[in-house]
Structures are given as C-alpha cells and as structure tokens.
Amino acid sequence: xxxxxxxxxxxxxxxxxxxxxxxxxxxxxxxxxxxxxxxxxxxxxxxxxxxxxxxxxxxxxxxxxxx
Amino acid sequence: xxxxxxxxxxxxxxxxxxxxxxxxxxxxxxxxxxxxxxxxxxxxxxxxxxxxxxxxxxxxxxxxxxx
Numbered sequence: 001x002x003x004x005x006x007x008x009x010x011x012x013x014x015x016x017x018x019x020x021x022x023x024x025x026x027x028x029x030x031x032x033x034x035x036x037x038x039x040x041x042x043x044x045x046x047x048x049x050x051x052x053x054x055x056x057x058x059x060x061x062x063x064x065x066x067x
Numbered sequence: 068x069x070x071x072x073x074x075x076x077x078x079x080x081x082x083x084x085x086x087x088x089x090x091x092x093x094x095x096x097x098x099x100x101x102x103x104x105x106x107x108x109x110x111x112x113x114x115x116x117x118x119x120x121x122x123x124x125x126x127x128x129x130x131x132x133x134x
Contacts (some may be wrong), residue, residue, distance in 0.1 A: 007075075011078035011079045012076075012078045012081065012082055012103055013078055013130075014079065014081030014082060015078075015081060016089065018081065063080070
C-alpha cells in the first residue's frame with residue numbers, strides 16, 4: 001500500500017532526513033520518499049502493521065504539519 | 068572578540084543546530100548564536116586560537132554559504 005502525505009514545513013535536507021528516519025522507524029513502513037519541493041512524502045507500508053494516523057503523529061512530533 | 072557572519076541557507080532549527088554545533092566544536096569558539104530569521108550568526112571567540120576563515124570553512128562544510 002502506498003500513500004502520499006502533504007507535509008508542511010520541510011525546508012531542507014535535515015528536515016528530509018528527520019521525516020524519513022522517524023517514519024522508517026515505524027514497524028510496517030517499507031519505504032519512504034520525501035519530496036521537499038512538493039512538500040510531499042510517499043510512504044509504502046503494510047497496512048496490517050501500521051496506519052496513517054501513526055505516521056501523521058510521528059511526523060507532527062518532529063514539528064511538521066500534516067494536512 | 069565577537070563577529071557577526073552572514074550565512075545563507077539556514078532554514079530551520081536543524082540548520083541552526085548544525086551550524087551551532089560545528090562552530091562550537093572549534094577550539095577557541097566561546098559562544099554561538101544563530102538568528103534564523105536574519106540569517107546571521109554571532110560568534111564570540113578567542114582570536115589567539117581560531118580565525119574567521121576557519122569558521123567560514125566549518126559552516127560551508129555543512130552546506131551553507133557565508134558572505
């Protein structure tokens with residue numbers, strides 16, 4: 001399963017790494033791609049193990065807004 | 068001795084930390100203050116131990132431009 005999240009506030013490569021890392025740490029997340037310019041994050045995941053709400057929380061904990 | 072450096076490309080708190088940390092690691096640097104909005108970095112330092120060129124190099128190594 002793949003989802004595209006709209007994330008506000010990612011400005012630089014540090015932000016990209018912060019979001020990539022925190023999502024990758026979630027069990028069930030298989031692949032993460034952050035597109036800084038577009039403000040989007042593509043996440044490939046196992047929906048039996050993780051849900052979108054958990055992803056949003058993880059990203060928001062890093063200080064970014066998920067729309 | 069205190070200097071104000073104009074640094075381009077610092078966009079977020081990760082950038083602020085990266086610049087603060089790399090400068091603080093230089094022997095002779097006593098205090099660092101990054102102002103994101105202004106794009107400036109105030110550095111208090113011992114000019115017998117460190118020079119501005121070393122600071123610039125350290126910042127540029129992190130991927131920012133010093134003017």
